[in-house]
Amino acid sequence: MAMKFTKSLCWGLGAAVCIGLFLAGVNRPVSAEALAQTQKQANGQITERYGDTLVVAQKATHQLFSHKKHVIGVGLECDACHPDIFQKKRGAAKAAGDYNMKSLEKGKYCGACHNGDEAFGVTDKKDCITCHGSNMQPPEKIVWKKPNKAVFDHQAHVQDIGLECGDCHDKIFTMKIGAAEAKGDFTMASFKKGRYCGACHNGDDAFDAQSQCDSCHFAPTKKIIFTKPVKTVVFDHKIHVGKAGLLCETCHKEVFVMGSGVLSGLETFRSDDPAAKRKHLEELHEKLCGTCHNSDQAFGFQTRCTVCHIGVKGLKQMKAQAEKGDAAEQGEH
Amino acid sequence: MNQYAMIIDLDRCVGCHACAVACRAEWQIPVKEGFRRNWVRRLGPAQTSKGLSYTFYPGLCNHCDHPACVDACPADPVQVTFKDARTGKTVDMEVAATWKDPFNGTVQIDKNRCLGCGACADACPYGARYVNPDLADDDSEGKADKCTFCMPRVAKGLQPACVQTCIADARIFGLRDDPKSEVAKYIKKGAKRLESQKVKIGPNVYYFGSKKDLELLDKLETPQEMPEANSRRVMLAKMLRPTLSKMAGLGVAGIAATTLLGPEDKE
Structure with missing residues (x-):
């Protein structure tokens, strides 16, 4: 009974306070600046004016930490965290290199309070979302576009291999889409030095990054038309990788070393002596396509010339066909 | 960006405080110790190397090129699209509760998101900001406040309140980077910023006057150190x-x- 009375008293008081606040709000003189600064439009879009500069859109950025929640919500003083736990400088913790879940679990950084005792713990799975947002699902696959197209199977690494987020983030990869691509050294050469994927893919902990190219990279789907040293030689990756079942390394390790410019450096051979010319062409074929196309592993380069040498007319036909049909089949490499 | 700036001509200033009063009236700044956007201090009379000086220090937010206050703001950042009403240009910026305007270089505060922590006020070597705890709402402990270069007035084609009210035309407001502006002419004539070796953040209030007055002003009012945080x-x-x-x-x-x-x- 007493409870009920108290409850209704609370309601009454609450209503009185509300009315009071409402009236106060109506009567309160509004400063000219406040009026000028904030106007809510009928469509709900916030437009704030700072003179001629308008704020036409404002959206929250994804932040792991909110000062507002901790200072206003919880009521912490600045020196509860600064400077003992966090330096008072934006990005200082990240720059320290150990600002990750492992450190937090050991009671460093956020973990100083977020230990499951003073504040929710950092190991409790249901609390991940509190800091990391609702989209805590790691991307299933990442497709890198720079400097070359490659795919990374996130799920395979986390679920099948059982890696923890902290194993790669943020020491090896910053946990931000496009962060690695934005750096100039996200290359195979860096992997060789143990950076990025190369941290594990060293042939010891995981397959060597210098092998098994097609685990991450794709063969081009578009036919390559060579213009050097002679015009209109066509090469189709699809047949070689698909039907023939070749690996990238089969050709790209020694014969067509990627990025070596093995073909772009060749000039058309000119000679008045037919024998010399023939010899040169034979040697060239043997060195390149002839490695396999020797009538043994694949048709010999002395046979079926027109399979590759399609001629100017053939090229024209091919181009016309491409424009008509499979425009979508663009090169990916 | 075309930076707004102000010239204060000490040769003209008579130290009447009308500017400070006009500012207070225009923006309804409460009369309380330390609550001000605009101030005038009397300097001297004192001996300088160029003779006896007796001058004034009319001060306000410097809307610096590299404002220390903006970096100090710990409010949760948001992605904001700013639009210049005159040119229609838009700029996207991630900002906390205070920022440097991308179009006119003024430093502004979003009162809605300000936490009232005072980090910005502590970071300003010129003491141009104050926190009004009476404006505390559910989201804050108060609100930081400072000179806005009267942007709402300027947008209407008016001069800042302090400039309009000055009885001696000692305050001149305009675009710093427009060579035809009065401000640019004064800078060319030798108007000085209150900068020292350790405090070089590009204040955009320039002082002009006789050598002795500038010497006294510099000696007494130019900050020599960036403030220790909080x-x-x-x-x-x-x-x-x-x-x-x-x-x-x-x-x-x-x-x-x-x-x-x-x-x-x-x-």
Whole structure:
């Protein structure tokens, strides 16, 4: 009974306070600046004016930490965290290199309070979302576009291999889409030095990054038309990788070393002596396509010339066909 | 960006304080110690190397090129699209509750998102900001406030309140980078910024006057050091700490206090 009375008293008081606040709000003189600064439009879009500069859109950025929640919500003083736990400088913790879940679990950084005792713990799975947002699902696959197209199977690494987020983030990869691509050294050469994927893919902990190219990279789907040293030689990756079942390394390790410019450096051979010319062409074929196309592993380069040498007319036909049909089949490499 | 700037001609200033009063009236700044956007200090009479000087220091926010206050703001950042009403240009920026305007270079505060922590006020070497705790709402402990270069007035084609009211035309407002502006002409004539070796953040209020007056102004008012972060709040917090630590033995309140003070107790 007493409870009920108290409850209704609370309601009454609450209503009185509300009315009071409402009236106060109506009567309160509004400063000219406040009026000028904030106007809510009928469509709900916030437009704030700072003179001629308008704020036409404002959206929250994804932040792991909110000062507002901790200072206003919880009521912490600045020196509860600064400077003992966090330096008072934006990005200082990240720059320290150990600002990750492992450190937090050991009671460093956020973990100083977020230990499951003073504040929710950092190991409790249901609390991940509190800091990391609702989209805590790691991307299933990442497709890198720079400097070359490659795919990374996130799920395979986390679920099948059982890696923890902290194993790669943020020491090896910053946990931000496009962060690695934005750096100039996200290359195979860096992997060789143990950076990025190369941290594990060293042939010891995981397959060597210098092998098994097609685990991450794709063969081009578009036919390559060579213009050097002679015009209109066509090469189709699809047949070689698909039907023939070749690996990238089969050709790209020694014969067509990627990025070596093995073909772009060749000039058309000119000679008045037919024998010399023939010899040169034979040697060239043997060195390149002839490695396999020797009538043994694949048709010999002395046979079926027109399979590759399609001629100017053939090229024209091919181009016309491409424009008509499979425009979508663009090169990916 | 075309930076707004102000010239203060000390040869003209008579120290009447009309500028400070006009500012207070225009923006309804409460009359309270330390609450001001605009001020005038009397300097001297004092001996300088160029003779006896007796001058004034009319001051306001410098809307610096590299404002220390903007970087100090700990409010949760948001992605904001700014639009210049005159040109229609838009700029996307990630900002906390205070920022440097991308179009006119003024430094502004979003009062809705300000936490009232005072970090910006502490970071300003010129003391141009103050926190008004009376404006505290559910989201804050108060609101920081400072000169806006009267942007709402300027947008209407008016001069800033302090400039319009000045009886001696000692304040000149305009675009710094427009060579035809009065401001640019004064800068060319030798108007000085209050900058020192360690405080070089590009203040955009320039002072012009006789050599002796500028010497006295520089000697007394140019900050020589960037402020140590939050000296005021560190002091406040230290004063509070012993009281709160004692609360640890007081049952429920003690538990609450230890929770809040967890990291402190480990010291």
